Amino acid sequence: MELISQHAKRIMEGCKERARQAGLRFGDETLEYIVTNRDLVALGPKVMIPTLYDYWVQDVEVLRDQGRYELYPSNPYETVINTRPPISYYNDNNPDWLNVMIFYHVIGHIDLFQNNLFFRHTWDYDFAGRALADKRLFARLRSEKGRWLDYVIEFARTIDNLVGYFDLLAESGETGGERSLSLLDYYFDVFLQRGTKPGVSLYAGEIERYNRMCREFPEDGELRFLKSVTEKHRELETLYAKKLREKKQVGRTDPLQFLMAHSPFLNREENRWMLMVLEVIRSTSLYFQPQIRTKILNEGWASYWHDTLFLGDDRIKGHEVDYAIVNAKVTSMPRVGLNPYALGMRLFQYLEQRADRGRTGLAYFQTRDRQERRSFDRATGQGRDFIFHLRENYCDSMFVNQFIDQDFVDQHRLFVVGKRLNKERMTWQYYVRSRKAADYKQMVADSLYHPPRVEVRVDGNNVLVLDHQFEGKPLLRDLISGVMLGLEYLWGGEVHLYTRVPIPVKSNREGDDQAREEMPKRTIQWKRFRYSMKDRTLSRTLAE
């Protein structure tokens, strides 16, 4: 790995200057390296971070079957890594015009890394430096503990996709001190709303009563109100105290954090080194979380900018055709498939145009007339500002769910592809299943990264309980045993996992033969099961 030549670096600096003029914001320093394929092979398993800790799985080909991108979300072959300064990788012998294009693309990524709020927790430190420290820590531990370090890494990594990334975001977003749940909050937000049918009139009445008391007794209206309430509902205060306790204990859904705080095994004196390992795994995973959640946004943003800036760059006159060929490869919509570069770039361009005409506001959406809508143009010129706002505040799921609409789908002739078996010809047929924006949006949203949500608590018998929050999908069964084994080790005792499993139900075989032929479809029923791992053996029982 060596730095790019001075000549190429000069080009890069020129690109930065032009990008800044266009409104992109990023730090002054960047590092560009030339990498060979051999370097890439070594960097790939380390997700392009040269200083990442060593772990034997990096030396083994990782199975690429189903769930690959669920399992390994951080794309190992990214060009830019989000460090301070950002590091980007290039092939040797790229022609200058291609470098200009890639530089703009890279600058787009850097701008998003450094301004998008989902990356907020990565702004305060240099990950490359931190990773190096972690790597040295692991090297020292490996020399002391030998293979047991690798076991702990392995077991910690089994749950590193469940880290509480959104908790972290919420925390760093909170301003000022923590506002805890007061008795009043509890009364209105929880107590009054329990039961199956909370009465709206009762609720409104209580609010009215509270407001009236506050008006009548400006000094101690709230106290009086609370007094009247606690007198009426004797159980309120006990319930409130219980709720507070519960909250403190359970709180987060981050199993790694939970283990670090509560595992009796890890907190034994001789095992305290494992806590360090868990923390490294956890922080590394947290670092990669925003990347996977902004794939469309990130690639779309970078493609938008290389497209915009390259064609305006005077240094590459005469290479427009070369550029067009490479650009078409990067940003064309495939006939079948979903290219995040193409989709993201088109969305940004589409939204910029709309915002330029003022089509993002209430006035536009209240316009019912189709003809009027088509010619709606307030000439606000707010397009750029609008997409800069998106790059700062959005992630993939927000971007996709909010902005894919019928106009966009029609404009780019998008559709959802279905696949069916043609029994006569014995072929798989691909067909246009739907051109509706809602279906397209659903399809994109379904393919977004989404780890399962698991809540952790401790049972009465000191059993660690994982509760998988059911979202219409089962857990991949083959992998459960390995995870539970690791958790049992880290917890030092029995572990349970509750999850729903689809049980196929044979369709009713009544009626004549013809009906049977027409109804081969099986239905499934969801049943809640409990997996328990005890003494390294897994068992499954029906819960409920």
Add this chain to the structure above:
Amino acid sequence: MHRLRQLYRRLEARGLTEEQRRVIEFELALAEQSGNPEFIHQFGQAPAARSFYSYADPELFAQGLPSPVLSLVAAQSLDHLLQRDLQREQDGFPRKIRIGKLVKPGRDGDDKVVVIPTTVEEKLIHDRVPEDEEGEDGEGQDPGEGGAGEGEEGEVIGEQPVREEQGGGSGTGQGQGGSHELESTVYDLGRVLTEQFALPNLRDKGKKRSLTRFAYDLTDKNRGFGQILDKKATLRRVLQTNIALGRVQAGVPVDTGNLMVSPDDRVYRILSREKDYESQAVVFFVRDYSGSMAGKPTELVVNQHVLIYAWLSYQYQNQVETRFILHDTEAREVENFQAYYQMQVAGGTQVASAYRLVNRIVAEEELARDYSIYIFHGTDGDDWDTYGEETLPELEKMLVYASRVGITVAENGLEGSRRSEVEKYLSKSGLLEAKKELLRMDVMSKDSTEARVIEGIKRLIS
């Protein structure tokens, strides 16, 4: 098709059980659906939906650079990794490294099987909601894929055969370097299997015939010293030397007494170690590729055969010749492992046809004289020849010359838990006991794991 029907009628005349009829009719229906059973189909890879997370900068911007994705980091040797895996077992954790076989699709169907250690990191992740096994229902839960361009709703925009033809016999264009890569990795796999999975070692068993034999023969020539002087070659050298020195000239009679003899001119024959090719082995891999084999049974059988092939390659120091035979109602020999691995046909099943072909090849090429012969047969156990009337005589013929016949029955689960025909008539015949040293059978269920497959190999070859 017509012939299959005829065969069916003939069998029916002899009397069939209800289950038999059902199996045969199922296979006939499959054959009809895919048209002419002579027309060979092969597995097509399932149309792989490309996740949009797999798009990455280097690939898109790079111009013609090979993707490094398939490379493997060799920071630690395979032995080291396997050592570690063994240690895991001693520490009370299950093993994690699996021996994977990666089929690298190449152009012209000359796919390569590369053997690599693989692993998977366990995590809790979402699975798909199971659909109908056939997957025929397009309107189901499957979210579909993105697409762009022309076409009305409902319009078909592309088609892919469920089973694809991929040029079965084009072995000629294959480069030497390519096939070498395959051989060397298969050999490695064999070593790994032998050492790590404790597969038996043929030589250690003290078989009568040593499998790699060396003959010491006076075949190599050496100048200066040696055991026996090669007079003719020495004279030739002496003459050359003298011509060079100008002592022998054209047209002038040669005075042999005057010739100079330098020590270097003396050519001797010396003893040298020669590989004795008589100790080679030839392995017949025989596979049922009828309709009922589709899917899991085929995969199991082929996987097991890869592993057996690897093990034999190691045992015989790569001196293994392989023959690949596929059969439905008729048998055919295919050229290479790739074709063997991939071909799939929807026809009926007659085991006897394959055995007959093996016997014929052995007789015609007189293989029995020079080779140890191994025959491994993979089937789902269906045979239209219910009582083995045709199969058993062929099998007995085979047992005369074969060093080992291993039959793998991978159940297809079509007819529930009943024992398959092959299983039945084999045990009835008593051959399994009488010729225990030569004939082995292993029955696997449809959902056997890799470990079970290796266990099966032990049973077949021990």
